[in-house]
Amino acid sequence: MAIKNIWHSFLQETRSYTHQIKKPFILLLLALTLLFLLFSIAYTTEFSLDTVMYPQNWLTKVMNQTHNKVIDSIWANHNQKHILVPLPNQQIQRRGTTVYYHVAHPSNYQYILDEPDKCKQIPFLVLMVPVAPNQVEARNAIRSTWGNESTVQGKAVITLFLVGLTGGSESEKTQQQLEEESRQHRDLLQSNFVDTYFNLTIKTMVIMDWLATRCPQANFSMKVDSDMYLNMDNLMTLLLAPNTPRQNYITGMVMWNRPVIRDKNSKWYVSEELYPEPNYPTYLLGMGYVFSNDLPEKIVEASKVIKPFNIEDAYVGACLKHLDIAPSSPPDPSQFRAYLGQYIREDFFRVITTILGSPQQLIDIWKDVKRPT
Incomplete structure (x- = not known):
């Protein structure tokens, strides 16, 4: 009743000034007032989208x-x-x-699929692979290649895949398939974030949380993308080298002074609201970086105060900067390669990581690299 009276009074006032005010202005004023009244109703009835x-x-x-x-x-x-x-x-x-x-x-997130006892046998190295829920082919290719190596140079290694939630009409079917895959392989982790490219920062932070809470006793961990070739022998040689630190250590392809992309049409766009600085802090390219396993807990703590943005590897760099921990260049930077170009077998003997084009390419190259010479 009070709102009705307010509205009636407003109409009376408006009519008295009609001859002084142009019609478009009156319409605008009416629209703004109506909007105000709607918000008033929402407020007084404690309306929320949750209802x-x-x-x-x-x-x-x-x-x-x-x-x-x-x-x-x-x-x-x-x-x-x-x-x-x-x-x-x-x-x-x-x-x-x-x-x-x-x-x-x-x-902010919980685990739907988990392997909380996976590290009871204390692995030396944990490989954490972020992958989309429906990329079964990529997971199987890794399981039959570098993800199948459970012991390298006498050190225990485990490989785990992290997925989020999918959506659409196939979501329930996909979830059933994931649960069956989990029962078969016991290497799937799933958390309740929406699995999109934009949410890769969330995905990475859930990886860090799992390492900090489920596997703090490991010596090293690696975040490695699902489209990567990974030379396990070369990686283990790097980690076992006497001059490789066991604390506050992270290495891979180092990115220095990379500008923040402000083009809204770019895949890598970040607004000034999310990250105001013109350049990112030093970080490791997200395709594959390895770190001492004391870092996940520290990065998770830093994430409580570092505002998130959607470039996951640069965000980890921002957390490291907050911790005053500088990423290290690898002893041989050429071992962390984005692309090798035309296939040359000997090149794959030298690298630690490089990006491949498909799961089948990983299988084919792995077979060729491992064949007797």
Whole structure:
């Protein structure tokens, strides 16, 4: 009734000034007032988006049980939107005008698939592979190549894959397949973040959390992408070298003074709101970097105060800068290669990591490199 009276009074006032004010201005004023009244109604009735009812598919149910409510989603790539509604006492970061995501700190997320006892036998090295839920072929290629090497130069190695949640009509089927794959191989970790390119920072921080909470006793860990060739012998030689530090050590392909991309059409766009500096701190290219296993806990702690942004490897660099830990150049920088170009067998004897084009290419090259000479 009070709102109705306010509206009636406003109309009376408006009519009295009609001869002085132009019609477009009156319409604008009416629209603004109506908007104000709608917000007033929302406030007085304690209306929130959380009270709106949405169809409860499998993904929404899982997210509701943990941290997020997914309202509207198009999942194909990071340029398309996914909107997360905050539950009480949660923070949402905003990117541009359409994309929202939770802060990267891993305490915002929980594990759906886990292997909490995987490190009971205390591995020397843990390989953590972020991979999309539907990339079964990539996981199987790794399982049959470098991920199958459980002992290298007498040191125990384990390989684990981390996935998030997928969406769309195939989400429930994909989840069932992941659970079956997990039962078969016991090497899958899954957390309840939405698995998109834009959320790679979250994915990396969940990796760090798993290492800090489930496997702190390992000596070294490596975050390595699923499209990589990894020479395990060369990696182990690097880690066993007497001058390789066992604490505060991280190495790979070092990036110095890399400018922040401000082009909104770029895959690597970061707004000034998320990261105001013109250049990133020194960081390791995300394709594959290895680190002493005291660092995950420290990086997770740093992430509590370092504002997240969507370039995952640069974000780890920002956490390291906060910790006053400088990334190290490898003894032979040419061992961490982006691309080798035309296949030459001898090149793969020398590298530690390089990017490949497909899971089948990994299998073919691995077979050729391992064949007797």
